[in-house]
Amino acid sequence: MASVLLQRPGALKVKLIKGDTVVIRRGKEKGKRGTVKAIFLKEGLATVDGLNVVKRHTKQGAGGAKSAGIYEKEAPLPISALQYVCVECNxxxxxxxxxxPEGKQRVCGACGEAAAESAKGR
Ligand SMILES: [Zn+2]
Incomplete structure (x- = not known):
């Protein structure tokens, strides 16, 4: 997998899109569910709303912060550690x-229900 990534950057097939419900398969948040907040395709990472939250000690002005303090922020997780959870069959x-009829459609592998599409049609 890693060698494929090196040869073809960005070619990794990512089936998840923003807004999908996922379950975390590895790490300290294993088994928890959340909604995909952002996907970083090149890095193969994604942030999940409310999960893998880290505290960031931020100085004023650093990273766009308006004031100094401790901010809680979702740290990106590897996409490979996330598994899609169907909203229909749960x-x-x-x-x-x-x-x-309108091209390729994402469907749940378990129940065959259509999954949500991204607004951008990715
Ligand atoms: Zn399903």
Whole structure:
């Protein structure tokens, strides 16, 4: 996997999109669920709302902070540690693709229900 990434940066197939419900498979937050807040494709990382929160001691003006203090912020998690959770059947599942009337459609691998699409159509 790593060698593929080196040869073709950004070519990793990321099926998750912002707004998906995911369950964390590894690390201290294992088993917890949350909503994908942001995806960093090049890094292969994603932040999940309310999970993997770290405290950042921030000086005034640093990182766009208006005032100094301790801020809580979601730290990015590896996308490979996240598994999609279907909103229809409430089960962790794989995302499959199905050819629909408007092109490829993301569907739940467990129940076949259509998954939410991103606004950008990615
Ligand atoms: Zn499902």
């Amino acid at each position: 089960r962790p599942s794989r995302i499959k693709y199905r050819q629909g």
